[in-house]
Amino acid sequence: MTSIQSTARKRSTPTRPGDRIFRGTSIAAALTILATLAGVALFLTIEGIPGVLASPDEVKHGTTFIDYVVPLVFGTLLAAVLALALAIPVAIGVALYISHYAPRRLASTLGYIIDLLAAVPSVVYGVWGISFLATALVPVYSWLERTLGFIPLFAGPPSATGRTILTASIVLAVMVLPVITALCREIFLQTPRLHEEAALALGATRWEMARLAIFPYARSGIISASMLGLGRALGETMAVAMVLSASGVITFNLISSTNPSTIAANIALTFNEATGLTVNALIASGLVLFLITFLVNFAARAIVERRKDFSGAN
Amino acid sequence: MTSTLQPTSPPTPSPEIAKSLRGRSLPTWAPKAIGALSVALALVGVFGPVGFWLVFVAWLVAAIVPLWSMFVEGRRKATDRFVTLLVTTAFVIALFPLGSILTTVVTRGAPVLSSDFFTYSMRNVLGEGGGIYHALMGTLLITAAAAAISVPIGLFTAIYLIEYGEGKRLARWIRFLVDVMTGIPSIVAGLFAYALFVIFFGPGVRMGVGGAVALSVLMIPVVVRSCEEMLKLVPNELREASYALGVPKWRTIVKVVLPTALAGIVTGVTLAVARVIGETAPLLIIAGLTDSVNFNLFDGRMATLPVFTYFSIITPGVPPGPSIERAWGAALVLLIIVMLLNFAARLVSYFFSPKGER
Amino acid sequence: MNRMSMRKAAALGAGAALVFGLSACGAGNESGDGEESNSDLSGTLNGAGASSQQAAVSAWQQGFQTANSDVTVNYDPIGSGGGREQFLAGGTSFAGSDAYLDEDELADAQERCNDSDVVSVPTYVSPIAVIYNLPGVDDLQLSPQTIGAIFEGTITTWNDPAIAEDNPDAELPDSPITPVHRSDDSGTTENFTEYLDAASEGSWTAGPVETWPIQGGEAANGTSGVVAAVESGEGTIGYADASQAGDLGQVAVKVGEEYVGPTQEAAARVLDTAERVEGRAETDIALHIDRNTTESGVYPIVLASYMIACQSYEDSAEAELVKEWLMYVTSEDGQQAASESAGSAPLTDSFRETVQSAIDTIS
Secondary structure: OHHHHHHHHHHHHHHOHHHHHHHHHHHHHHHHHHHHHHHHHHHHHHHHHHHHHOOHHHOOOOOOHHHHHHHHHHHHHHHHHHHHHHHHHHHHHHHHHHHHHOOHHHHHHHHHHHHHHHHOOHHHHHHHHHHHHHHHHHHHHHHHHHHHOOOHHHOOOOOOOOOOHHHHHHHHHHHHHHHHHHHHHHHHHOOOHHHHHHHHHOOOOHHHHHHHHHHHHHHHHHHHHHHHHHHHHHHOOHHHHHHOOEOOOOOOOOOOOOEOOOHHHHHHHHHOOOOOHHHHHHHHHHHHHHHHHHHHHHHHHHHHHHOHHHOOOO | OOOOOOOOOOOOOOHHHOOOOOOOOOOOHHHHHHHHHHHHHHHHHHHOOOOOHHHHHHHHHHOHHHHHHHHHOOHHHHHHHHHHHHHHHHHHHHHHHHHHHHHHHHHHHHHHOOHHHHHOOOOOOOOOOOOOHHHHHHHHHHHHHHHHHHHHHHHHHHHHHHHHOOOOHHHHHHHHHHHHHOOOOHHHHHHHHHHHHHHHHOOOOOEHHHHHHHHHHHHHHHHHHHHHHHHHOOOHHHHHHHHHOOOOHHHHHHHHHHHHHHHHHHHHHHHHHHHHHOOOHHHHHHOOOOOOOOOOOOOEOOOOHHHHHHHHHHOOOOOOHHHHHHHHHHHHHHHHHHHHHHHHHHHHHHHHOOOOOO | OOHHHHHHHHHHHHHHHHHHHHHOOOOOOOOOOOOOOOOOOOEEEEEEEOHHHHHHHHHHHHHHHHHOOOEEEEEEOOOHHHHHHHHHOOOOOEEEEOOOOOHHHHHHHHHHOOOOOEEEEEEEEEEEEEEEEOOOOOOOEEOHHHHHHHHHOOOOEOOOHHHHHHOOOOOOOOOEOEEEEEOOOOHHHHHHHHHHHHHOOOOOOOOOOOOOOOOOOEEEOHHHHHHHHHHHOOOEEEEEEHHHOOOOEEOEEEEOOEEEOOOHHHHHOHHHHOEEOOOOOOOEOOEEOOOOOOOOOOOOOEEEEEEEEEOOOOOHHHHHHHHHHHHHHHOHHHHHHHHHHHOOEOOOHHHHHHHHHHHOOOO
């Protein structure tokens, strides 16, 4: 298969000007991305380094950069992981429902409705999180503390306003849900019909068909979609800033009003009144977020690479 | 599909159903009836006076189907029914926040909408009245500019990755860096755009197009990511058939690959637009805030709907009522814009996608 | 070009035409006719800075732009720090800031202002209310020591003897106190902690800070966030601009021997007790507010926010605009407008004279 393709490429490239132009444009576009990212990285590094090196008495937070950023990294990861843990199973379920379970006529409307969730501005998520979700969760949290208080996660004391990291994670989960769902849905729909029918013809139930035909085919796509969702969860600023009652601690306690902050929310909350080296420290924390995304994606890529046999275009 | 391809019974009948080739199965009315009962209970639980716990009861009622099936139809079918229940549950769970947010935005935003709301700006408006014309235009122009920058770059990058870059080191790097780009916090994108424009235009620069650049930084990775996935799914057989007919590679891409993936690409682009159209932080830094209409992307401050919404909520003035109402109205308008966009995307994929098997 | 991309191009063209068709007409309220003014001022004036002033700035924009219909004033509420920075870099004509310029910034400012002094005047004085949500208790009175201890976390229940002492008549419940503070850095927090530091007699130990120093307690983003958090929880107490407190209870604070609520009059009077910071230029009015005042009828928890401009601009039209703008902002009309739509305390007459004579030097 590959040999045919490569001979075709070898023969066509030098002869046709259209091909050369098209190929050139594609490479140029790819290089533009490289340049943009290099620009962003350069900007973050140049502006961030002085913040990393600043001594504690030169910045407002009054600690070394490491002490400052570690709780933020912890909070960022905790919120994002919780959000994804909540969102991915639901998103896959929804995508599968829309692509294979819902009545055909209804399915596109349903997909349309879920897509709408992606359009809600984060400010609105923030307001919704404070005024509706947090309030609704207060009794749930006190119940969790009473019945499951022996688990450190729910040690309490429960927040009186419900604005905890768990609430923030739920809001984040709702925000990333449409992103993951939309991509998964498209990918599930692209499963070759013959694979599905073959599975059914062999007597597989609908679930077995999904497990044997759809999921292997869509695995790399599901991981990609989750990474997109993770990117959004890691970088989300306003909604977290508005919902979370943050105070820069490291704790696994999910339901108290003392919660770790996230990097992006912390930038939004402190940037306005920051001057001098504090600004540099904040930008450096942005650089840290950048590195986290780098590492997470590295890991995800490694997983996808091992599983690439099912992709259509290799 | 489901109607024509009902799963048939297991190929090796177990002893107790050896008599007939078809296994025993639940009466066809049973899942439907139980499902309907469960939905009714859930609806009463959500809207009725009884209480939210009824929703859990409804779920338990629905769980009767797989249990029953376990005894009648055997383990495999029961698992299937159970998964059906789970998948449907996932969908219903997703509907709760969706319904809650949508009703909040619509009920609080709809009363504000009027012709004045769409045609007035906030210039010289205090307290009641005024509108979002300036912010609406700003959002449309800046987002359109951002899409004009990111869609070509993103799409061509995806084409490079899938069609030209297979196995190349550059492609691997680009793919990886695009992933990293998805993690740029929006405020950093804004700061980057600001720093970039300060180099050319001096400090204190405010420009609509700067906002478009900041949004592009956020948008490009989403476009690349979704386009790449969609192009990847185009079967190689199609490409090979086209090469076999002597069609050059670029025409194969334009005429075969892209149309096949069009629906997915359009969805991806719409998602990307939806992702950035509600961004607040970067636009505040580089596009600023103004009360007046500005159509020039290259000169001066431009108001946008998210920034307008944010500050209408954060600094509402006295009394806060009218300002907060306008904020909800603006949020609703933003939602409607994306809805229309989504609709347009669907039309595009309906008319331009090759008519396939689905 | 093939048929399909032709169709696509046509669709794009139609879309573009729609956008431009819409953009051909201005906003319904910006037509300009009927807005005759006698002013010959024109141009655009850009400023940036504290978001605390944003509501007041909208009122001033309205007044100023109505009087001078050819003028557009823009104000980006990007925060005091950003506002000062962009002003010093020459990006904006004026800045709004919750704090006056420090020594380093003053040096930069001289450079930015062609070696002239900086004109820095308080334009927005707003009482910060201590708000609480405790059903059944309507008129809570607290001494500074008690407030300090509550926010420090050493007083944790509402029926604490210290609170009971200030409120002999109230029925205080045995419920826990949830103090709510700002999670973002803000001038409000800085002014509030400055007050606690000066007046709490040691029950507040963290000093005056912009970032909330104590871990624990409830944190919320912005004034509206604090108000929402206090509203949604029971037994909560927080601090926020008095104008945004809504229906929440507002603590009357002990000053001297009496309890004073956060009214505009009581807040305005604090400026009369304030001292100017020594060693600064004549036009640089930096105030040191006496938080520990015992004078009757003065409410000491206020936020004083400044507008910062140059004494001399290269462009005389810009100077004229800035001057007229600040004159309007500090005028009786301007202060009254801000008081009505932002809940700030209008500058007193005697203080206005000082301020306006400083603004008068702009050229």
